[in-house]
Amino acid sequence: MTVPPLPVAVTMGDPSGIGPEIIAKMFVRRLDQRDWLVVGDPLVMQHAFAALGADVPVHAISSVDHAAFDGVSLDVLASSDLKALPPVGEVSPISGQAAFSAIVTAIKLACEGSVRGIVTAPINKEALSAAGHRYPGHTEILADYGGRVRVAMMLANDEIRTVLVTIHCSLADAIRRADFAAQMAAIRLANAGALALGIANPRVAVAGLNPHAGEGGLFGDEEITIIRPAIEAARAEGIDASGPWPGDTVFMQARKGRFDIVVAQYHDQGLIPVKYMGVEKGVNVTLGLPFVRTSPDHGTAFDIAGTGTADPSSLEYAFDYALKLRVPSF
Known part of the structure; x- marks a missing residue:
């Protein structure tokens, strides 16, 4: 019996930015590749699909084992439980905390071996700080919670x-x-x-x-x-x-x-x-971790958040890069 490969986890990013939108667009565009999950907030992802006019159900789960991967619904492992949507296009401590919770949860899944790697949607450093998390970016969070002293950022196209x-x-x-x-x-x-x-x-x-x-x-x-x-x-x-x-x-x-x-x-x-x-073909890879981590080569783009105009190409490139990378043995 063939054991299916572990899924990739995509973190939601800052819910006030374009992260949820480009994730939703990637899911809609990839009809034959939907065996991955989002770590984030189910309400935020429901709104992202609704804003696109996409009839995609969000399947909220509490563990990777509960993922359906049915090709119709998006599995969202709930790392937060927002009762209302945070403001769009603004620095918000609520969004900063939700983004941080998604990252930490995804790191835990990767370290446990529940997912083969992480693709992270963009976060906002000011929002992280407003939520009380003094990290200058993803790389430092990944090093801290991934248990590594030395990591490095690789940018590639x-x-x-x-x-x-x-x-x-x-x-x-x-x-x-x-x-x-x-x-x-x-x-x-x-x-x-x-x-x-x-x-x-x-x-x-x-x-x-x-x-x-x-x-x-x-x-x-x-x-x-x-x-x-x-x-x-x-x-x-x-x-x-x-x-x-x-x-x-x-x-x-x-x-x-x-x-x-x-x-x-x-x-x-x-x-x-x-x-x-071109940022549409740029990907950020964190080296030194015991799992694969990639991200798109752009930020939260608050100036276009909520307009429906965000381009998911860099996220898709980062996702494909995560599938291409061998699980490292640093």
């Missing part, structure tokens, strides 16, 4: 992939945090992430921190004192790492096929090249 040494912090803090240990963690996770995508013998390019990768120390010595020693240490471990390469050309080289993945030193250095190529 059809042409380039990048892993960040530092994530959500000021540029001044990023420079301080990009130490030898952070370099090694990012290089190792980049290599493991590429392997999880089925890339044999990944070629890992490491970007420099300073212009022209420091120009031999003329524009800063971090490349000489920190980044290059980490690359050499990674190569001693058998990782095909190279660099440091100038940050303004390394992504072009990766796009041409010279490298499989790029380690970027800070948030904007890595994300601008990916997002410039």
Whole structure:
């Protein structure tokens, strides 16, 4: 007897944003692929379908074992029980708490082995803070509740992939945090992430921190004192790492096929090249977790929430990426 694969859990995101709408649109568009569930609030998802004029029943469940996967109704594992809809397009502590509860519940399911991975719809950091949760983003919540000290963000599209040494912090803090240990963690996770995508013998390019990768120390010595020693240490471990390469050309080289993945030193250095190529094909992957986690490469879009105009393409791309990734063994 063949055991069916574990389902993917899609978290609702901030209910005041476009998360519920793009989830509903993905369900409506994928007639032959409905064996997944949402972790969130049943009332919010009912309203999302109603707003689209879609006659889709919401099947509220309390456990994955109760999911119907009948191809008609959307299974929603209830992580909250709202009695009224929160305001649309506004920062709300109610929405922040509902979004947080969905994430934590989904992490628990993944750690228990009830789902094979998580796809997370966008959250709003101000709403999280208003609800009393001082996290700068999904990545830090996943690390905390997933029980991991070192995780990394990988942004990817059809042409380039990048892993960040530092994530959500000021540029001044990023420079301080990009130490030898952070370099090694990012290089190792980049290599493991590429392997999880089925890339044999990944070629890992490491970007420099300073212009022209420091120009031999003329524009800063971090490349000489920190980044290059980490690359050499990674190569001693058998990782095909190279660099440091100038940050303004390394992504072009990766796009041409010279490298499989790029380690970027800070948030904007890595994300601008990916997002410039279009958020509809961008996906965020959290590396270092014992389960797969992906998300679309955009935010809650409060400015268009409730208008019915949100594009689900990036969510669908993130969902497909979650199915493609091998369950990691970090």
